[in-house]
C-alpha cells in the first residue's frame with residue numbers, strides 16, 4: 001500500500017486546508033515538550049509569525065530516563081488545543097501507547113508515533129484505525145525498508161494518511177546526537193508515494209546544525225520539516241540544546257524560502 005509501484009502519484013494529506021506532500025513544503029515547529037501555558041503560547045505565536053503552518057509539542061514524552069520530565073500529559077493536550085484556538089495552527093503531538101491513544105486522538109490533528117515506537121506493532125495497528133493522519137518517525141536503528149513496513153502496518157488497517165519522518169539514525173559518529181540520513185529522502189521518493197519530512201533537531205541534537213541541515217533537506221526534496229523552537233532553550237525541560245530561539249527560527253525560514261516557496 002505504501003509502494004509507489006502500485007500507486008504512482010504522490011499522496012497529498014490535507015489538514016485544515018494545509019497540504020502535505022505532492023510538492024508542497026510544510027513546516028511544523030514548536031517546543032519539544034509543552035511546559036506551561038505561557039511557554040506554549042509564546043512559542044506558538046512566534047513560530048506562526050515566521051510562517052510555520054503547524055504547531056508541534058509533546059504532552060506525553062518518551063524520555064530515556066524515567067526520572068526525566070515525562071510531559072504534562074492531558075493538561076498539555078488541553079494547552080495545545082488552546083494554542084490552536086489562539087493561532088489557527090493545527091497540532092502534531094506524540095501518542096506513546098494504546099492506553100492514552102483515545103485521549104491524544106481526540107485533541108490532536110496529527111498523531112506522531114515516535115522513533116522508539118516505530119515497531120510497536122499493536123500501536124501501529126491502533127493508528128491504522130484512526131481517522132487522523134499519522135506522522136511516523138524512523139526508528140533509531142531502523143532501515144528504510146523497516147520504516148516502510150511500519151507504514152504498511154498502519155495502512156493495512158485502513159488509515160492511508162501516513163507521513164514519514166527521517167530524524168537521524170544511530171551510527172558510530174558521536175559528535176551529533178544521531179546521523180541524518182539525507183539519502184532516505186530520494187530513496188523513499190523512489191519507493192513510496194507517501195510524504196517524507198525531516199526532523200533536523202533530533203537528527204543533530206545541536207541547534208547550530210539545524211539551519212544547514214534544514215536547507216539540505218529541502219534541497220534534496222523533503223516535503224517539509226519538523227523543528228524544535230524554544231524562547232528560553234537554556235531553561236527547556238527537554239531538548240534545549242537542539243532548540244532554536246525564535247529569531248534563529250526566523251532566519252531559517254527566510255533561508256528555506258530562498259530554496260522553495262513554503263505553502
Ligand code: PEP
Pocket residue numbers: 032058062113114115116137167199202
Ligand atoms: C520528539 O519529536 O520530541 C521525539 C521524541 O522524537 P523522536 O521520537 O524522533 O526521538
Ligand code: MN
Pocket residue numbers: 032033202228238239
Ligand atoms: Mn524533542
